[in-house]
Amino acid sequence: MAIARPVRALGLAAIVMWCFFVWQLLKPTASLSSIGDSRLLPTERDPNLDPTGEPEGILTYSSDEYAPGPAGTARINATLLALVRNEELDGMLQAMHDLERTWNHKFNYPWTFFNDVPFTAEFKKRTQAATKAECRYELIPKEHWEVPSWINHDLFIESTKILEEQDVQYATKVSYHQMCRWNSGLFYKHPALANMQYYWRVEPKVHFFCDVDYDVFRYMQDNNKTYGFTINLYDAPQSIPSLWPETLKFIAEHPEYVHENNAMKWLTDNIRRPDHNTKAQGYSTCHFWSNFEIADLSFWRSKAYEDYFNHLDRAGGFFYERWGDAPVHSIALGLFEDSSRIHWFRDIGYQHIPFFNCPNSPKCKGCVTGRFTDGQAWLNKEDCRPNWFKYVGMG
Structure with missing residues (x-):
């Protein structure tokens, strides 16, 4: 009998170990929501198809604290910003109605409109009627x-002919080149923005689909974020062939401006679109689609960015090629800023034809979850968000 007890004990231990082994094999894996955004998704899957919610660290708001005018004591120095022509009034009103309905009617941040000619009385009257917030109408010097x-x-003239032969959009429009240059390095110098720290860029005809219940500007401030985006695309390499070589010249002269936690790998990836990397001479052409951007103006006012813009401006590529503010902003952010301070607003549903950011959220109406294009399937290959998530993450 004395020998039987150890045998039984060993048998029981063996059964326990076997059960533990089987449980390890069959236990359910942790869900994405339980492990956080630090775990990268498969690069070809739209992360908006996965469960999502508002970002962490947000504060609830009191409607009294965000009342229109001086009574709104909770607002910080920020504005909604639009470069818009008088003839784009209807498209601007549509965008305003969307953003007011989904967000700004709760927070009443002012609108600042810019134009290279004076705004008409009709433009002022109808835009002011679309919001309870203050509207400001500014003339570009x-x-x-x-x-x-x-x-x-x-x-x-000769350069634009070459660009046109290569099917580069708006190549012959002087005003488009002027707009790209102004959006790249001059808008933040306007006196109307002198006391502003943050802005949210809004263009005519864009759509917003999701109710957002927190102050996005305060989120940027409280979480030490410099830049926020929704869509990340590849650019047309034929429009920017010398942008990256000029950038390399600049950082060779100013290596001190390159941040140690930069996004160089995102800027130079040659795996998913090697044709773009080759034609753009080493630049992946990935960029934040800047028709939507929420940003801290301090970055554009920094010496690193000012020196970079002035270098590019003197090189002439805003006119001899078609350098856009999107790749210029993106390259600067990817090199000179801590990449952890760049935030993907996955919860803001947004469309600028033909691309969407459509979150998986009950707060969204009017767009299909995970949808990226307007139905042209070939455009899906233009999505560069997987590269950003691969090299930087989803912060």
Whole structure:
């Protein structure tokens, strides 16, 4: 009998160990929501298909604290910003109605409209009627809008012909080149923004689909974020062939500006679209689609960015090529900023034709969860968000 007890004990231990082994094999894996956004999703899966919610660290709001005008004591120095022409009034009103309905009617942040010509009385009357918040109407100084003196007119004309032959959109429109230059390095110098720290860029005809119940500007401030985006795309490499070489010249002269936690790998990835990397001479062409951007103006006002913009401006690519503010902003952020301070607003449903950011949320109406394009399937390959998540994450 004395020998039987150890045998039984060993048998029981063996059964316990076997059960533990089987449980390890069959136990359910942790869900994405339980392990946080630090775990990368498969690069070809739209993360908006997965459960999501508002970002962490947000504060609830009191309607009294965000009342229109001086009574709104909780607002910080921020504005909704739009570069818009008088003839784009209907498209601007549509965008305003969407953003007011989903967000700004709760927070009443002011709207600041910019134009290179004076706004009409009708534009002012109808836009002000679309919001309870203050509206400001600003004229762009001529010296900020005109073609700079160092641009050779004949070379510009010849260059635009080459761009047009390569199917580069808006290549021959002087006003488009002027707009790209202004959005890249001059808008934040306007006196109307002198006391502003944050802005949310809004363009005519864009759509917003989701109710957002927190102050996005305060979220940026409280969480030390510099830049927020919704959509991340590949650019047309034929529009920016010398942008990356000029950038490399600049950082060779100023290596001190490159942040140790940069996003260089995102900027130079040559795996998913090697054709773009080759044609853009080493630049992946990935960029934040800047028709939506929520940003801290301090970054554009920094010496690193000012010196970078001035270098590019003198190189002439805003006119001899078609350098857009989106790749210029994106390259600067990817090199000179801590990548952890760049935030994907996955909870803000957004569309600028033909692309969408459609979250999986009951707060969203009017867009299909995970939808990226307007139905043209070939455009799905333009999605560069998987690259961002691969190299940087979803912060």
